[in-house]
Amino acid sequence: MQDWLFRRGRRERVIDWLGLDSKIDSTVAETWAKFCDFWDAGTSFFARFRLRGWRRLLNEAASEGLTLGMGGFVVMYALAIPAFHEFNEGKFLTGQYAVKFLDQNGNEIGKRGILHNDAVPLDEIPDSLIKATLATEDRRFFEHWGIDVFGTLRALVTNLQASDVVQGGSSITQQVAKNLFLSSERSLQRKIKEAFLALLLESRFSKREILKLYFDRAYMGGGAFGAEAASQFYFGKSVRQINLAESAMLAGLFKAPTKYAPHVNLPASRARTNVVLNNLVEAGFYTAGQVHWARVHPAKIVENRNPSSPDWFLDWAFEEVQRIAAGKGQYVLTARTTVDLNIQKATDEALASALRKYRGNRVTSGAIVVLETDGAVRALTGGPDYGESQFNRATHARRQPGSSFKIYVYATALENGYTPTTMVRDASRACGRWHPQNYGGSHGGGGRMPLWMALAKSLNTVAAELSFAVGRDKVIDMTKRLGISGIRKTCSMSLGDYGISPLEHAGGAATYANGGRLAKPYAILDLVSSKGDLVYSRDRDEPEAPQVVSRKVAEGINWMMNKVVTSGTGGPANLPFTNVAGKTGTSTGPKDVWFIGFTGKYVGAIWLGNDDNRPMASGTTGGHFAAPVFGSVMSVIHTDMNIPTIPGLEPHPVQVAEQQRIAALRPEGEAAPTAQRNSSSLMSDKTRDALRKVAQALRKAGGIAEPTTPSSTGSTPDGPQPNVPPGRRADSVAPQNEPRRTTLGVAQPPLDGTSPRAVP
Incomplete structure (x- = not known):
């Protein structure tokens, strides 16, 4: 019988499986042979570079160093990205708003916004202030690239020896980065950002520009930002006119403005000033004889600010002002606030x-x-x-x-x-x-x-x-x-x-x-x-x-x-x-x-x-x-005992007594305020009767005549009960083993201390 594969003219249409298999095998074999030849040639070529002895050790060290360096670069770049996101030249200004704040009674309590003054060029800032600042904050400012490694190590050793933080390790550039872009929160993440931003600032600005930013943006107490604003606040004159003693006092404020502010703690401020004068001598900027006059003639301050300024509140209120005033086209504003200075002090x-x-x-x-x-x-x-x-x-x-x-x-x-x-x-x-x-x-x-x-x-x-x-x-x-x-x-x-x-x-x-x-x-x-x-x-x-x-x-x-x-x-x-x-x-x-x-x-x-x-x-x-x-x-x-009642609770006995005292002082025939009438109606007869005695004692102590009031009824031996309709016993409102409810509908535990029943 003739196979159908060999029918007329159809043989050429059949797949030649044996030929295809042979082709694949030969191709794979040839490819493998070529790869082996290529590998052998490459091995022979690189064999001439084979190192031995000290050359090999040096090569291995260089290779490992390159690998570690590349890994370190990747890590450093990953850490730098969050810092670069914080960089915003729009933050170079404290803000475009200038706001004067008042308390709810109209008394001025502080200012925020453009409190600094950039009108003084660096060339006109006294040499004494510049040297005092560098001697105290960053002596190697003009030598490092934003991070003073040697200064940080020196501060670390000094702090370890003193078992306390007596020297800071941040350079002036790092402090500028913190003042401009970061918060003052103490955290490792913030320090990392600060370091990268310092390097970025050094690459974008000259040393003189960074020093000018430091003098213009640093907080120096009293709500003042910058040396000029601080000089006006503490001494009542421009920074151009200050002497060595005043320069040393201002330079001492950079570390902790409130702690060393002269209007807050004058002895601490003067002690800090002496430290700055010592730093000037140690740094070689002045001789001991040159700073002696400043020691015996300390700076005199002008008292022009309320020391109880609610700074925390004002910072947040300034944020609220910017939110409210956005888009209104007004930037010089006076804000009346909700703050109570007595409560703030408390x-x-x-x-x-x-x-x-x-x-x-x-x-x-x-x-x-x-x-x-x-x-x-x-x-x-x-x-x-x-x-x-x-x-x-x-x-x-x-x-x-x-x-x-x-x-x-x-x-x-x-x-x-x-x-x-x-x-x-x-x-x-x-x-x-x-x-x-x-x-x-x-x-x-x-x-x-x-x-x-x-x-x-x-x-x-x-x-x-x-x-x-x-x-x-x-x-x-x-x-x-x-x-x-x-x-x-x-x-x-x-x-x-x-x-x-x-x-x-x-x-x-x-x-x-x-x-x-x-x-x-x-x-x-x-x-x-x-x-x-x-x-x-x-x-x-x-x-x-x-x-x-x-x-x-x-x-x-x-x-x-x-x-x-x-x-x-x-x-x-x-x-x-x-x-x-x-x-x-x-x-x-x-x-x-x-x-x-x-x-x-x-x-x-x-x-x-x-x-x-x-x-x-x-x-x-x-x-x-x-x-x-x-x-x-x-x-x-709480200076006034006429305190409103918390929704869901009965009035406190002291509040009821206070309301009765106020009612006794009110002229006859004048109606009580609605809130007072409502809260009084929530009281049980027994509570009202007990508190009447408290009110009588208060009136006797204040020499107030006893008012005529109806006697109370409906008290029970178990304590306060809800108001009940006339003709019904108070103890018939709820059995002793059931949860009680106030007139506001909130369940209370049973009077006998047993567990209340489950409520579906």
Whole structure:
């Protein structure tokens, strides 16, 4: 039978598989042979370069050095990129705005913006000031390329010998880079950026230009930037006219302006001046005889500034002015602000006192913010020493809030069907490999308790489980509504694992204190141009605050936060004269401790920690360290006992007594304010009867006649009860084994101490 492959004329169309296989084999063999020949030829060629003995060692060292050098170049370039991103020649000016700030009563409290004066050329700056600055800050300024390696090593050795920081290692160029482009935050990342920017400045500008920038941009205390502005501020004359003693005083301010400012600490300033004069002699710029006159005739200052200038607040207020005035075409402005200098002084002193007290616990930094419940910032302390570091920790430091973040998690739970008395378990599911632990290391005992008690005890397990149950996206939405940005969805977000600034945190809590209306922090009340035109008015230009959280939810979280203070971790923040609601917070380490809380009038945020993120001593917590600071601040700033009632709570007895005292002073027939009538109607008969006795004692002490008031009825032996309709017994409102409720509808624990029933 004839094969179909060999049918007519079709054989040439069949693939010759044997021929194809032979072709592939021969091609591969030929290619391999050619490669082997090429390899042998190359090996033979390079064999003539084979090194032996010391030449080979030298070649190996050079090869390794080239490899390491290339790797080092790649690493250095990677580190330099963030620094180059910071380089912006537009920052060479402090700003185009010149702003005079007033307090809420119209008194001048400071200036910001173009406070320096560039009109003095370097040739007209006295030789004594230039030499004093170089001798003290950077003797090798004209010899190095931006980084003084030998000077840094010398300073390191000197500091080690003295066991203290007595000399700085930064060159003048590095200080210019920091002043122009970076913050004063102490961190390795900032030092790396500073070094690269110094090299960049040296490549772009001459030494004389860099020195002129240093004299024009360095902060020298008193709100003055630059040598000319400082000379006008301290001596009342141009820098052209200063003598050697005055030059030495100004040169001594570059290191720590507030610490050595003569109007703040004159003895320290003069001691620093003597150090500068010694440096002039050691550097060979002057002889001992030439500086003797300056020693015996120290510089005299002109007192022209309020030493209590709220610098931290003004820095932030200046940022707010630039934001508000953008696009309005006005640059010389007068701003009336919300600051209260008495409260500002109290927060400054409270932070300084706390840092002295907690020094043994390795606490070196902190921040305090105080605002009213509508968001008006009354005080802002951004760090321990403005002269040493102008980095504003209250507004720009984003630190982990720890458990203080739980107020947003629990408020989200209240929005999603939970109530303060809902029973929850001390346990939580795992999230990936992460499993929440309570303070002390346990994963929860599984016990049941009401929601308010879990917050009061600050149980991590319950907070984590709530975030999983209601949805972490909803918690993030809650923070965004309150004006808090940057929170990310993580397993441990309910425990405050992401950074938040004290000012943002205070604003978030203020919204709850404001009954759920947004309380975004603000500093500016009015802006007036140099011609007297009203550029901005908060009352005129800002819309009414929106209701971002329902009042019921705000009342519920406020009641629970009050339990944190009265029955939980925030006990040291409690006040004897008014109600307090708040929450403690402690981050892992511990690296941050917090207390965020409020009365009916003021909201406060307290943060303590370290700028370099070093852990504090073991056992440092927000309840033991930050809460007492809150209590001390609030005790000082509440000068009027007529304090509004926190939404969700009953009026405090002292506030009721104060309202009755005011009512007694009011002329007969004049109606009481609506807010007072409403708050008085919330009181039970027994509370009203007890507080009437307090008011009587206050009136007797003040010599006020006793008013005629009706007798109280309806008191019960168990304490304050809600108002009840006429004809009904007060104790018939709720059985003793049921959760009580205030007239605002917020559940309270039963009077006999038993656990309330679960709320569906």
